[in-house]
Amino acid sequence: MSKSLEFLTEALRRLPGIGPKSAQRMAFHLLQHDREGADMLSRALQQAVSAVHHCALCNTFTEEEVCDTCSDEQRERHLLCVVETPADQLMIEQTLTYKGLYFVLMGRLSPLDGIGPKDIHLEKLLARAADGLVTEVVLATNFTNEGEATAHYISEMLKARGLRVSRLARGVPVGGELEYVDAGTIARAMLDRRAT
Numbered sequence: 500m501s502k503s504l505e506f507l508t509e510a511l512r513r514l515p516g517i518g519p520k521s522a523q524r525m526a527f528h529l530l531q532h533d534r535e536g537a538d539m540l541s542r543a544l545q546q547a548v549s550a551v552h553h554c555a556l557c558n559t560f561t562e563e564e565v566c567d568t569c570s571d572e573q574r575e576r577h578l579l580c581v582v583e584t585p586a587d588q589l590m591i592e593q594t595l596t597y598k599g600l601y602f603v604l605m606g607r608l609s610p611l612d613g614i615g616p617k618d619i620h621l622e623k624l625l626a627r628a629a630d631g632l633v634t635e636v637v638l639a640t641n642f643t644n645e646g647e648a649t650a651h652y653i654s655e656m657l658k659a660r661g662l663r664v665s666r667l668a669r670g671v672p673v674g675g676e677l678e679y680v681d682a683g684t685i686a687r688a689m690l691d692r693r694a695t
């Protein structure tokens with residue numbers, strides 16, 4: 500195989516769930532059938548990598564210093580909702596029941612995968628939650644084992660600093676990932692959230 504082709508295959512293998520066979524198939528496909536798509540992919544990647552970074556306040560993806568949600572004057576600044584991913588944030592937004600601000604972990608604690616407190620930006624969350632305006636932190640991590648463990652860890656960390664913490668109510672099924680739960684269920688879980 501040519502050096503360049505080998506390099507491309509190696510690069511494609513960086514994608515989650517892509518093994519050597521799939522990476523090779525993708526590389527052949529792009530070069531043989533979709534050169535225009537390959538060019539688009541390479542430009543889009545380059546642009547996103549240089550332009551997109553994390554919001555200084557909530558940690559979500561943005562091209563600004565502070566994202567649109569955090570800059571929105573209409574949001575209630577005393578409520579801070581902690582979610583695992585931007586997709587989860589979007590799901591909560593769609594319920595139209597929550598008007599506070601967010602913190603996006605960009606992951607969850609997962610000791611088996613070597614993901615610890617540093618990897619989910621808990622120091623940034625702590626600084627954010629202790630800004631003097633936030634009076635309640637709502638934990639909306641997934642109802643999976645890892646999501647529950649993450650919620651527990653964050654709850655202990657924030658309560659030790661005197662912050663009020665609540666957790667989405669059950670109603671979201673056990674093992675449930677917010678991204679795949681209907682908006683009505685999440686809305687109810689948000690309204691029925693309980694202190695931890």
Ligand SMILES: [Zn+2]
Nearest residue numbers: 554557566569
């Ligand atoms: Zn933000």
